[in-house]
Each structure stands twice: as C-alpha cells, then as structure tokens.
Amino acid sequence: MTSATRKHPRILLISAKHYLMAELIAGCQALGLEHAYLFLGGISSSAELEEKLRGEVDRFSPDFLLTMNHLGLDREGLVSEFCRQRELPVLSWFVDRPDLFLPQYGNLDNPFIVYAVWDADAVRLLEIGGYGRAFHLPLAADLGRMHFIPDAAPLRDVAFVGNSMQAATDKCWKRSGQPDTLRGLWEDVAGKFAASALRDLPEFVAGENLEAHALRESCDSGPQAALDSFVYWRATQRYRRDCMEALLQFGPVVAGDEHWRALIGAEASWAYTRPLHYYSDLPDFYRSTKINFNTTSMQMKGALNQRVFDVPASGGFLLTDYREQLDAAFEVGREVVCYHGVEEIGDLVRHYLANPSARREISLRARARIEREHSYAHRIETICANMKKMYGTPA
Known part of the structure; x- marks a missing residue:
C-alpha cells in the first residue's frame, strides 16, 4: 500500500539515544499506527549511517521520520540531505531549548525538516533563527507506565x-x-x-x-x-x-x-x-x-x-x-x-x-x-495532524 492510498501514516522513529522513544512508541501503539524504530547509536561512519537509514526507509516506506531533540540527525547533515533527496519529512520534537542544539548541526536549510517544541516561546526563537516551520507541542504522560493509584498510603x-x-x-x-x-x-x-x-x-x-x-x-x-x-x-x-x-x-x-x-x-x-x-x-x-x-x-x-x-x-x-x-x-x-x-x-x-x-x-x-x-497518544495525534497539514501525509 502506498502513502497515497493509506488512511493513516507510517512513522519511522530514529535516534542515536533511546531518549523518550518508549513513550513515542507507546503513543503510536495506543493509536494503532504502523511504526518502526531505527536506533542509530554506535555508528562509526557516514557510509554506515546512510546504509542503515536507506535500508530501513526502503523496507518500511514511512510517511515521515520522528526524532527527539535532533538525536536522530547527524551534525554533518547526512540525514538531512537524505530526507531532502527523498522528499521525506522529518519532525524533530524538542523538549529542551532548540537554540542550544541546532547551531551545532549542518544542512538545516531543508524544507523537509520541521520542529515541534515543548515551550511555546521557542516557536518564535526558531522563526527568528531562520530554522523553518515549528509548532507548539507540550510534554505529556505515559499512562501505560504512570499507573494511577490515588489512595496510596503517604510515607x-x-x-x-x-x-x-x-x-x-x-x-x-x-x-x-x-x-x-x-x-x-x-x-x-x-x-x-x-x-x-x-x-x-x-x-x-x-x-x-x-x-x-x-x-x-x-x-x-x-x-x-x-x-x-x-x-x-x-x-x-x-x-x-x-x-x-x-x-x-x-x-x-x-x-x-x-x-x-x-x-x-x-x-x-x-x-x-x-x-x-x-x-x-x-x-x-x-x-x-x-x-x-x-x-x-x-x-x-x-x-x-x-x-x-x-x-x-x-x-x-x-x-x-x-x-x-x-x-x-x-x-x-x-x-x-x-x-x-x-x-x-x-x-x-x-x-x-x-x-x-x-x-x-x-x-x-x-x-x-x-x-x-495529555497522553503521548494525544501528542502523536497532534503530530500527525500537523504533518498532514504541512506535507500532505496521511493522518
């Protein structure tokens, strides 16, 4: 099934660290969305990175990539260039100040990179910095891990x-x-x-x-x-x-x-x-x-x-x-x-x-x-809606 005929997006999560990946995966699972996770840690060369990314994209055919704090993108800009050539959108959700990270990355002048930011003030920071499109996406709770027991004995x-x-x-x-x-x-x-x-x-x-x-x-x-x-x-x-x-x-x-x-x-x-x-x-x-x-x-x-x-x-x-x-x-x-x-x-x-x-x-x-x-499923829904609005991906 191609992207044009799918009702819902396929999401490929990418990261060089496992940071918040479990929460994003839980959000995808709660919504019944097709997803895969590509771990990019420990890669020793740009050739290995490109081979690993190309292989998973060809296998899974995602509608967009999703990462946290830019941890799925390399500082040299190879992942960015790959996405540009494939016209494959990538969303980087920042839960720290993006201006503390982004100046250290290359090849960010890319219309297929978009940002979500946990702090609404950071949308303006990205616009002023010329980094492209961004939207506000607050943090959330993983309700599968944060089990609710309201009457626990106080210690x-x-x-x-x-x-x-x-x-x-x-x-x-x-x-x-x-x-x-x-x-x-x-x-x-x-x-x-x-x-x-x-x-x-x-x-x-x-x-x-x-x-x-x-x-x-x-x-x-x-x-x-x-x-x-x-x-x-x-x-x-x-x-x-x-x-x-x-x-x-x-x-x-x-x-x-x-x-x-x-x-x-x-x-x-x-x-x-x-x-x-x-x-x-x-x-x-x-x-x-x-x-x-x-x-x-x-x-x-x-x-x-x-x-x-x-x-x-x-x-x-x-x-x-x-x-x-x-x-x-x-x-x-x-x-x-x-x-x-x-x-x-x-x-x-x-x-x-x-x-x-x-x-x-x-x-x-x-x-x-x-x-x-405010669950991660709600945040994934917001991500999908924004990616559809900006890139026409399934929602």
Whole structure:
C-alpha cells in the first residue's frame, strides 16, 4: 500500500539515544499506527549511517521520520540531505531549548525538516533563527507506565525530585572556554536572569550587561551554547535553592544528586535520598508523598516540565510554580495548585498538608484532564495532524 492510498501514516522513529522513544512508541501503539524504530547509536561512519537509514526507509516506506531533540540527525547533515533527496519529512520534537542544539548541526536549510517544541516561546526563537516551520507541542504522560493509584498510603509530607544542577553548571562552564576571572560576571548574570521576567537569555543579556553581551557575541556556536547553558543551569540552581530553603521548615525529602548537601546544608532539617529511576521508582514515590513540590527550569520560564504531568498521572498531588502555559493545559486552582513567588510556598504547603481531601480531589481532576488531553497518544495525534497539514501525509 502506498502513502497515497493509506488512511493513516507510517512513522519511522530514529535516534542515536533511546531518549523518550518508549513513550513515542507507546503513543503510536495506543493509536494503532504502523511504526518502526531505527536506533542509530554506535555508528562509526557516514557510509554506515546512510546504509542503515536507506535500508530501513526502503523496507518500511514511512510517511515521515520522528526524532527527539535532533538525536536522530547527524551534525554533518547526512540525514538531512537524505530526507531532502527523498522528499521525506522529518519532525524533530524538542523538549529542551532548540537554540542550544541546532547551531551545532549542518544542512538545516531543508524544507523537509520541521520542529515541534515543548515551550511555546521557542516557536518564535526558531522563526527568528531562520530554522523553518515549528509548532507548539507540550510534554505529556505515559499512562501505560504512570499507573494511577490515588489512595496510596503517604510515607512523607513534602518532597522534591530533581537535580541540583551543580555538575551540569561546572561542565558547561568548562566547555564555554571562558576564563575563571570572568566567572563572577556570569554568576551575576545568572542571578539577575533568574529574577527577571524576561524569558529569552540573549535578549536579557543584550539589555542588562553590555560587557557580557559582547563576550557572548564573540563566541563560536559551541562555546556560546555552553555559556548560555551555564547561565540557565546556574539560574535554575539559585531558584531551586531559594525554594528549598522555603521548604526546610517542613522537613522535606530531596531526591537527587549528592551536591544538594553542599547547596542547602547538612541534613538537620531535611532528608536526602538517592536519584530515583524514572520508570520503576518515581510513580510510587509521587503517589506516596502528600505534597510533591516542583520548580521549573530557567530555560523554560513559560512552559511546563515533566513533573506537571507525571505527578497527577501517578495519583500524587503537585504544588508547582505558576507558568503562563499552565492555563492552556490545566485549570489552575482546580486541577493544579501554584505558587507565584517563593514567599507563597510556606502558606500553601501548610494549607494542603492540613487538607487531604482537597489534595485528592485536585489530583483526581488533573488525572482526568491528562487522560482526556495529555497522553503521548494525544501528542502523536497532534503530530500527525500537523504533518498532514504541512506535507500532505496521511493522518
């Protein structure tokens, strides 16, 4: 059966890492769509890459390719050129800032590459950067893995699951190539960006610090992306530390890397636990915590992170920072509870610790909303609709 006669698309998933591939496959399976997965990791030459890709495309005859964070495309641009010659569309769904990745890739001036972005603000970034077409596609929950158990016995009052960002910050600083004598300048930029209402870092730097702006503009694409990442991660770390300090009065459990000990001090008023496995540990942890606390990364000041979907999908209650894109995904106050500033955290935690029935009702409503609108099957449906609109593929 050819593409012209098929009612529904065939999707070939490609990636050099298994990142989120299981979730995309689950979405395809839930919709009954024909799909295949081509793993491109460990390939040692461009000839091997081309042979592997051509063989699978010839065998499966997909209507389009789908990858995450550009992990299915090589930096030299061979996959892009293959798709151009075959007139085969490829969709790259970014769940991190695309401008931290794309400048390192070649051959992107290709009408058969299109982008989905988890942060609505990134659509404009791609348009300004001349990368072509893009549409907004939020994160989702894998309802086959996040089993809903709303009445699990609580084992802890308050918890936060997340990285301290220390290792990422140090790594990005080293890769930026900036001398250590300038680290104080960039630490200052990170602190001010964390407090700023501006969402776009280049715009913020250009308006806030002319010296930093000149230094950033003088960098090549790789070091510039590393420098931007340093600022995002350091700003995120400072914000998370401030939030954790507001939680200390409740004796929270913090699950993550050991750098948390240095960041918020000895465990006199909080408890540390090791990093949790995403699939086997997190759902149980979320549903057995009275209040799952969330802070959003500074790389996505308007968007929703994974916890916003996973916590209620598992039957847990979420307290998160307000982000503008929340209003389109959930009904604030009924399906999700938000703090608008660190100063609001204490009162909200006290209120919801004292009101288990309210926590349960909000979690139930959030889970129902996720089942209606926010599964990976819903996201695959949106992808198919957009690919039909842009390329005429089956939907």
